[in-house]
Amino acid sequence: MAKIQNENAVGRQVTALFEMLAGLLGPDKLVLKAGKLDALSLMRSKSLTKRMLALQRLVFEDPTIDKVPALSSMPSALAAVEEELADMIAQRTVEEDIEKKVGVKMAERHRDYIKDLKLEALKEDGGPETSSTLKKKEELDALERRGLPSSALAVLRPAKLEDVVGQDAAVRALLAKIASPFPQHVILYGPPGVGKTTVARLALEAAKAASYSPFAAEAPFVEVGGSTLRWDPREITNPLLGSVHDPIYQGTRRDFAEGGVPEPKLGLVTKAHGGVLFIDEIGELDPMMQVKLLKVLEDKRVTFDSSYYDESDANVPAYIKKLFADGAPADFVLVGATTRQPEEIDPAVRSRCAEVYFMPLAQVQIAEIVRRAALRLQATLDEGTADRIAEYTLEGRMAVQVLADAFGVALYRASRGSEAAPADTVRVTAADVLEVIHSRRLSRHTPVRASARREVGKAFGLGVHRFMGSLIEFEAVSFKSARAGKGAVRFNETAGSMAKDSVFNATSVIRAVCGVDPADYDLHVNVVGGGAIDGPSAGLAVFTCLYSALRAAPIPQDVAMTGEVGIGGAVRPVGGVPEKLYAARAAGMRAALVPLENEHDVPQELRGMDVVLVSDVREALAALGVELPPNE
Numbered sequence: 125m126a127k128i129q130n131e132n133a134v135g136r137q138v139t140a141l142f143e144m145l146a147g148l149l150g151p152d153k154l155v156l157k158a159g160k161l162d163a164l165s166l167m168r169s170k171s172l173t174k175r176m177l178a179l180q181r182l183v184f185e186d187p188t189i190d191k192v193p194a195l196s197s198m199p200s201a202l203a204a205v206e207e208e209l210a211d212m213i214a215q216r217t218v219e220e221d222i223e224k225k226v227g228v229k230m231a232e233r234h235r236d237y238i239k240d241l242k243l244e245a246l247k248e249d250g251g252p253e254t255s256s257t258l259k260k261k262e263e264l265d266a267l268e269r270r271g272l273p274s275s276a277l278a279v280l281r282p283a284k285l286e287d288v289v290g291q292d293a294a295v296r297a298l299l300a301k302i303a304s305p306f307p308q309h310v311i312l313y314g315p316p317g318v319g320k321t322t323v324a325r326l327a328l329e330a331a332k333a334a335s336y337s338p339f340a341a342e343a344p345f346v347e348v349g350g351s352t353l354r355w356d357p358r359e360i361t362n363p364l365l366g367s368v369h370d371p372i373y374q375g376t377r378r379d380f381a382e383g384g385v386p387e388p389k390l391g392l393v394t395k396a397h398g399g400v401l402f403i404d405e406i407g408e409l410d411p412m413m414q415v416k417l418l419k420v421l422e423d424k425r426v427t428f429d430s431s432y433y434d435e436s437d438a439n440v441p442a443y444i445k446k447l448f449a450d451g452a453p454a455d456f457v458l459v460g461a462t463t464r465q466p467e468e469i470d471p472a473v474r475s476r477c478a479e480v481y482f483m484p485l486a487q488v489q490i491a492e493i494v495r496r497a498a499l500r501l502q503a504t505l506d507e508g509t510a511d512r513i514a515e516y517t518l519e520g521r522m523a524v525q526v527l528a529d530a531f532g533v534a535l536y537r538a539s540r541g542s543e544a545a546p547a548d549t550v551r552v553t554a555a556d557v558l559e560v561i562h563s564r565r566l567s568r569h570t571p572v573r574a575s576a577r578r579e580v581g582k583a584f585g586l587g588v589h590r591f592m593g594s595l596i597e598f599e600a601v602s603f604k605s606a607r608a609g610k611g612a613v614r615f616n617e618t619a620g621s622m623a624k625d626s627v628f629n630a631t632s633v634i635r636a637v638c639g640v641d642p643a644d645y646d647l648h649v650n651v652v653g654g655g656a657i658d659g660p661s662a663g664l665a666v667f668t669c670l671y672s673a674l675r676a677a678p679i680p681q682d683v684a685m686t687g688e689v690g691i692g693g694a695v696r697p698v699g700g701v702p703e704k705l706y707a708a709r710a711a712g713m714r715a716a717l718v719p720l721e722n723e724h725d726v727p728q729e730l731r732g733m734d735v736v737l738v739s740d741v742r743e744a745l746a747a748l749g750v751e752l753p754p755n756e
Contacts, residue, residue: 134198135172141179141205142167148213154182161187176201183208280497280524285326287496288319289520290489293729295323297480302400302457303331305338309421309458311406311474313466314482315591315703317519320461321347321404323482328400343399346392350460351408365416366391366452368430385440386430388447393420393454406460407469414470417458421476424455463590465699483727484592484706490514490523497524498552501531506553513557516566518592518710527552529560572597574712578678585665586686586708586716588700593707595684597652598665600673602645611642615649626660629689630667633741637693640674647673661698663689664717667741668748677750684708685717685744693741697721709733717744 146154158164158178166178173193180189183205193201282288285295294314301308312320328345331337348364355362369387393401403409409417420426433448434440458477462469466479485493494510513526533556572584572595585596605611615627627649631642649666664687672679686704687695697719705726708716715734718726726735738744745752 131172134176134202137202138172138175138179141183141202141209142175144209144213145179145182148209148216157185158182161185163187179205183212280500280528282319282322282326282496285323285330288323288326289493289496290485291319291323291482294480294482295327298323298327299330301478301480302327302459303334303337305336307331307338307457309477310460310480311466311469311477312459312461312480312482313591314461314463315484315519316463317517317521317523318482318485319520320482321402324400324402324459324461340398344396345400345402346396346456347402347404348392350403350405353409353413355410355413362391364391364413365393365420366426366428368428368433385437385444386432388428388444388452390452391426391454393417393426393456394452396456397453399456401456401458403458403460405462406473407462407464411470414473418472418476420454421458423451424453425451426454427451465590481702482591484703485518485520486706487511487514487518487710490518490520493520494523494527497527498531501527501550503531503534503550503552506551509552509554509557512554515568516561518569526557526560526564526566529564530556533559570595570707570711572711574682574714576682578680580676580678581669581673582681583665583669583672583679584681584684584708584711584713585662586684586704587661588703588707591700591703593700593703593705593710595707595711596662596665598649598662598669599652600647600649600666600669602647602670602673605644605646609641609643611645611647613642613647613649616651626663626666626689627670629663629691630670632691633667633689633693634671634674636691637741638671638675640671642670642674645674660688660696661686661700661704663687664695664741664744668744668750671741671745672750675751679748679750680714682712682714683717683748684711684713684715687717687719687722687738687744689741695719695738695740695744701725702727705730705733705735715747717747 149157155164158167158181161181163178163181166174166181169175169178176193176198177189177191180193180201181187285299288295294312298310298312301310312324314320325345325347328339328343332339332341332343353364355364361367367389369389428447428451430448433444435445435448460473460477466474491510491514494513495505498505498510509530513523513530517523517526530552531550534550534552537556538550581600581602583598585598587594587596613627613631615624631647634640634642647670649670664685667689668679668685671677684704684707686698686701688698690696701718701722702725705716705718709730713733715736717736717738720737720739723737736747738747742752
């Protein structure tokens with residue numbers, strides 16, 4: 125009897141556990157689970173032990189349990205099942221709590237999402253504007269409406285290559301290199317204000333018009349100053365070649381920053397793709413930047429690199445992937461302009477570029493530039509006004525600036541007492557120009573002028589600095605030394621070591637060639653103005669003035685000279701001959717002495733001045749009409 129009661133109690137426990145399991149899983153899932161665990165027939169059996177076996181398989185999820193428990197071991201088996209079932213119920217309770225919290229969070233997110241959508245819809249309808257922002261927008265619109273017309277320099281700048289004065293040879297040379305089926309990189313040399321930038325811009329327009337030119341109608345002309353380009357060696361910024369803005373230190377656009385995507389910034393070389401990149405004062409460009417620019421010229425492409433870039437990142441847009449993978453195109457023609465001498469430019473840059481030289485402007489050419497600019501201003505000039513401006517500058521840019529200022533003075537004078545004066549009635553007078561010259565503190569570009577007289581111990585040498593020629597005035601005096609052979613030589617220490625060498629060379633030549641021993645005299649050589657001489661080309665002028673002082677031989681004051689004098693009396697070639705001859709002509713010189721070996725450096729367009737080629741000091745003295753020394 126007790127055995128039957130115990131079996132009934134166990135049966136009730138088993139039934140209760142099945143009900144709990146069914147409540148936990150659900151009836152349908154309980155049947156499915158029993159089928160998978162091969163416990164369905166056992167679960168429906170009338171045998172208590174088989175039902176217990178089914179319960180064990182279901183609770184422990186183990187279909188390999190096949191040992192039917194004996195009635196005596198039922199309590200311990202039930203305890204194990206109850207403990208496992210309690211764990212399942214506890215886990216289910218935790219899961220339900222988490223699901224409730226997740227549901228709450230999702231509901232909150234859904235509300236926020238709906239709120240954002242509503243705000244976005246409101247912005248689309250009404251925008252983010254407020255009364256303050258609308259007022260700022262009105263102020264900006266008012267500023268836009270108050271724009272000024274073009275500047276005076278923009279109006280006065282030549283609009284066609286035919287309008288450029290005094291640079292016919294340079295224009296033809298540049299067109300031959302740019303307006304070609306195979307355009308070349310070019311460096312333009314010349315003094316400031318002679319039209320290098322203007323000619324480069326107009327040359328591209330002329331090249332576009334040629335049927336054989338590779339430049340398209342929309343080919344860009346990108347202009348930048350070499351002295352203003354700044355870059356960071358870490359490549360944080362490089363306006364010329366381009367750089368990469370990383371998302372941490374520099375920040376990128378919001379849509380890139382949130383995903384940590386680096387953003388390449390294209391440089392001027394890419395903006396000039398298919399056109400011309402003009403670098404003014406290319407000689408001032410940072411040397412390391414020049415090296416990097418040469419790499420771009422070779423590859424015709426700019427590459428980008430960043431430690432933040434991940435090509436597998438799904439957030440990276442396709443164009444950024446392309447820039448990092450292939451780089452940015454940079455196929456352009458480089459045109460550089462400089463006032464430096466060719467030897468001051470990086471040899472690697474020069475080797476990749478053709479070279480075109482712009483000549484200094486003569487005074488008559490400056491006057492012509494002024495007259496043409498006056499036509500663009502619709503102003504009339506009094507006679508001699510253009511020539512007056514030309515006396516104070518040999519830069520075309522400065523000349524038109526002076527004219528523009530004088531035009532303003534004349535316009536103000538003409539408009540006094542009336543509302544306004546039409547531009548075509550404005551007359552620019554010499555007095556207007558002088559007022560501008562005084563206000564700008566300008567001085568004549570060639571203070572030394574030629575004269576028809578002859579003087580003892582005075583000669584004019586020719587110098588050049590950055591393609592601008594100049595006259596150098598030398599004077600010398602000699603006194604019989606108190607003791608024979610103990611004479612001294614004095615000269616301007618500030619003139620530099622080259623002046624000292626020229627003086628010593630000249631004394632040696634006078635002693636060896638001219639039959640005079642300078643050691644018997646006290647000599648004083650003066651460089652008028654104390655200007656520094658950074659080359660040996662003053663040798664011929666120094667020799668001439670010393671010889672004149674020692675022999676009391678007058679020298680014509682309308683002849684300038686240049687050339688290095690060797691200690692044997694030979695006149696050796698020098699540089700900068702064209703610029704020097706232009707300076708001599710601007711000073712009104714009748715003639716100029718030039719070394720014979722510089723014959724091919726004499727410009728063909730020089731008119732009104734004789735160029736005498738000499739090979740030694742005897743020929744130079746003969747050309748000056750000075751008594752020759754005895755030929756010993």
